[in-house]
């Protein structure tokens with residue numbers, strides 16, 4: 135196996151093109167085999183085997199810098215840079231990261247997980263390189279989906295203006311996670327498919343060069359003629375007008391074509407954009423046939439192409455999608471907006487049921503948020519369906535457009551809390567802190583999927599401004615679902631377990647489960663804590679908080695969110711702002727660092743979101759002398 139001889143990119147340089155082609159097939163086989171056990175982003179990586187080989191063959195990483203957008207398609211890069219032996223640990227706790235990771239290799243020069251950052255990063259590195267007088271090459275690899283992200287266009291605007299030497303590789307496989315959307319996608323499609331463009335291109339470009347440069351007013355007309363002719367036939371003219379020299383479309387699975395194109399591009403001074411056409415899932419028929427399903431998934435049977443655990447969508451996602459349909463049948467104002475995650479956000483059935491009322495805007499969270507604000511001002515009832523982590527992209531729009539104008543936007547915040555294998559770039563752990571501090575915002579989290587349904591009813595009945603419900607990436611909690619949907623009084627908590635002396639205020643199913651486990655452990659100490667479903671993170675249940683203080687409870691708050699500025703902070707602020715200093719409050723949540731990939735259970739264990747930790751914290755709140763004597767609480 136040639137693959138066994140490849141331990142660094144230098145090993146590639148000795149190979150012939152036929153050998154590289156053989157190596158490509160071996161890498162494909164390696165990916166299919168390894169990911170059948172670990173799961174992961176199979177289709178994106180099968181699509182970039184030849185492209186990544188060409189990069190490492192022609193450039194000189196890490197001196198030349200490769201910047202992968204999103205980074206979910208960096209497995210081949212990792213195989214070629216000495217990490218193929220770690221693939222059994224892919225996306226596992228303390229194992230190989232599923233995205234680019236600087237701590238893993240000197241060849242990893244830019245980390246991501248969120249899309250559309252590669253061009254800004256490339257520009258920053260190009261400017262730094264030139265200021266330092268260095269001469270390394272900078273190559274950004276961005277997908278057609280990531281190109282729909284607003285900051286990619288912001289970067290292109292800057293790059294085209296400064297005209298720094300860099301190479302942008304547009305990996306165009308017509309797919310985002312779902313089929314790609316948008317005018318840019320349609321434009322790329324035209325370039326990709328219109329053979330006419332390519333056939334006449336050479337002749338016309340040749341002709342254009344023949345038009346003599348002439349003086350006077352005629353010159354302007356001739357120039358305008360050249361430009362309009364150029365527009366007609368030169369492919370990639372949109373990129374050219376933005377200051378890039380466009381090459382393509384190039385077959386991204388043909389090494390010879392890739393090498394030829396890269397060699398031509400090397401001669402260009404200034405930014406170059408190479409439009410590479412690839413097949414997402416290339417070389418594994420189930421993934422080629424349905425690259426949406428195979429964008430990222432769990433373990434599978436190679437022969438049958440069946441996932442080992444036919445894991446439906448996370449139960450909250452599914453309940454959200456089904457309940458939204460139920461509500462939309464009675465309310466034609468309801469419109470769903472998703473930034474490129476229709477399936478992940480549970481909106482596919484809604485889209486089928488209500489054509490035209492599910493808007494996939496591409497990877498454009500900022501646009502999605504402001505769009506919702508305007509939809510609401512015009513009398514619609516928009517739901518912004520977004521993962522907690524990706525919602526971070528739209529913070530200003532949420533403040534400036536949605537909340538400040540007090541619009542009736544419903545937020546369906548999915549993947550709230552630890553998400554597991556995607557790790558630190560995807561944890562949904564900051565939205566409590568950043569949403570609760572915005573005026574007019576209401577923020578809820580259900581104790582189970584049945585309460586999610588009632589919260590959705592609450593949200594869509596609410597007409598006092600923005601209202602958000604956050605829910606975790608959880609499969610199969612399994613509770614009885616109420617037929618009738620009843621709105622929940624805003625700001626009302628619920629005692630789910632009576633107790634004395636201590637009260638655990640827990641937000642969301644994972645935390646309520648944790649509280650119940652801690653209560654079990656505490657029985658032997660004669661401590662019987664009250665457990666409260668703190669289902670509103672804003673506004674707080676002020677009556678209950680006053681009552682808990684007056685009844686002398688010691689409080690612990692539990693949140694699967696950043697403890698800095700989170701729910702526990704809100705409770706502390708509540709008491710402090712009323713001059714109540716005699717109540718003990720212990721906020722328990724995620725400490726101030728980024729929690730890497732693993733399972734949510736391992737992540738909770740790592741940060742101390744465990745029953746044992748709660749027991750320790752509770753005992754620490756007992757009066758010193760009683761503790762010292764090892765006495766049980768009163």
Ligand SMILES: Cc1ncc(C[n+]2csc(CCOP(=O)(O)OP(=O)(O)O)c2C)c(N)n1
Pocket residue numbers: 178181203204206207247248249276277278279280281305307309310311414429473474475497499524527
């Ligand atoms: C800001 C942001 N929003 C959403 C996502 C979720 N996401 C991950 S990959 C992806 C599609 C990327 O498409 P493309 O860039 O074309 O890469 P491909 O998977 O096709 O290789 C999306 C939407 C993300 N990573 N970042």
Ligand SMILES: CC(=O)[C@@H](O)[C@H](O)COP(=O)(O)O
Pocket residue numbers: 204206247311429430478549553556607
């Ligand atoms: C790479 C990326 O951002 C997406 O593919 C993300 O991994 C999807 O997450 P879910 O699997 O939770 O839908």
Ligand SMILES: [Mg+2]
Pocket residue numbers: 277278279280305306307308309310
């Ligand atoms: Mg794509």
